[in-house]
Amino acid sequence: MKWGDLVVFIQGIELCKRFQFEFVEPIIANHFPNLSYTSALIGPGSEVLGYDTEMSTDHDWGPRVILLLQGNDMYLIKDILQILHINRPQQFYGYPVDLNQTVITSLAQFLVSKLAIDIDKGIELLDWLTFPSQILAEIIGGEVFRDDTGHLTAIRKQLQFYPHDIWLYTMASIWNRIGQEEHLVLRAGYVGDELGSSIIGSRIVRDIMNLCFLMERKYAPYPKWFGTAFKKLDCANELLPVLIKVQSSGTWREREDALCRAYELLAQMHNRLGITEVMTEQVSPFFDRPYKVIQGGAFANAIVRQIIDPIIRKLSQIRLIGGIDQISDNTDFKSINQWSSVEQSEGRNIARALYNKILE
Known part of the structure; x- marks a missing residue:
């Protein structure tokens, strides 16, 4: 049919x-x-x-x-x-x-x-x-x-949503990812690499979207429905046009302006959660360079300080790598839980074994 x-x-x-x-x-x-x-x-x-x-x-x-x-x-x-x-x-x-x-x-x-x-x-x-x-x-x-x-x-x-400390850990991990790459989209553009700048910008857009799902306590679906589901979030009316602007920007300076607006909206969302001290909602220079960033690492550190469970707190202090969705974009790897018992021999699966290794 x-x-x-x-x-x-x-x-x-x-x-x-x-x-x-x-x-x-x-x-x-x-x-x-x-x-x-x-x-x-x-x-x-x-x-x-x-x-x-x-x-x-x-x-x-x-x-x-x-x-x-x-x-x-x-x-x-x-x-x-x-x-x-x-x-x-x-x-x-x-x-x-x-x-x-x-x-x-x-x-x-x-x-x-x-x-x-x-x-x-x-x-x-x-x-x-x-x-x-x-x-x-x-x-x-x-x-x-x-x-x-x-x-x-x-x-x-x-299973309705993550336990509180896992929620904090995954959000901190994404803020940390943003902090690691927010200046790179600008650095690449500054040296004339608009394609590279655009690619990094797209990575940050995806991180922002994933963070929004977490902030609104929703599970993000896989890529086919990622944007469709994002449109249903409360933040989408205001944030979606800004993220589309990031994606469609032809120059790194236009991309920077759109990202800065997205960062500020994201910071406002963070403060409304009330899970840390009030964080700045304004972008600031990246050291002495002519780039504006939100300092994602500062948000990550503030969230980590709120984690209570000793194991998750220790993990966050060693490696903010996030969950399996942040570790890999590979569909087969994310389906690891359906592999044979051989691959699941340590910590029920390879991903769990990775966390156990970090905590050793």
Whole structure:
């Protein structure tokens, strides 16, 4: 089916909700009347975050749910799949039904596949730094249609956002990145390297956007939906035109002016959080050079002083490298939690092993 064939488009989350209540739930109630289970639309897929369009229907999209069984009911997976296959319609609201997209597992196995943790053993603070924000957004996004045990609802509440000290550490790390590169965009332009200046400017724009997500306590999605999600932030009305100006500037001086305005708005946002002493909201010279910067390192240091947990505080004093999203832009590396147990042998994954190494 081509994405343009349907006249009426149904958002994926609504389609899957209907699929649960009109097809899956009656079938399970009839054949497994005493089964306690959870049904949801979570995990990968643009429809989970609400960004799907007609074009999304051309692959990995359609009526589906994730069914989570209790551990002692896992033996029923094949039977449930068989019953669903026997009774499935060819189409549901005009969309083909592919039950290969319906996953049946346990909550524990689902979380291991996504976060590489045994949830029964709890989540340590360092673990949070190994969770890609996209994966966290996929777990708390979407919708839970049925949750007989309440376990998924409880986990989603627990993962709603970073613990306070992790929040502080990740924000400090991005401020530190800005402090390390804010003068480079100007230095490159000063020597006639407009392309290099523009590239560094784009890196800073991305850091600013990531910092805004953190300030508004939202998980940033991966690149395809990064700008789309940013538009929904409270700060976007004022900040987005400024960041577009940074991206479109033809000279480093124009870029500097736009960045300075962005820095000042960012500093105002920081002060409204009330997490540190009041910081200057005005740019200032970079030493004796003719460049204006916000002194991102000063913001990072002020935030670090507020971290209480001894391990996270120690990490922040040794290396402000941030979480996995700041460490790597590589999609495969960010999917490290879904690698084999061999790669996860130290600290559940390579990213955790890195933090452990720094803390030695």
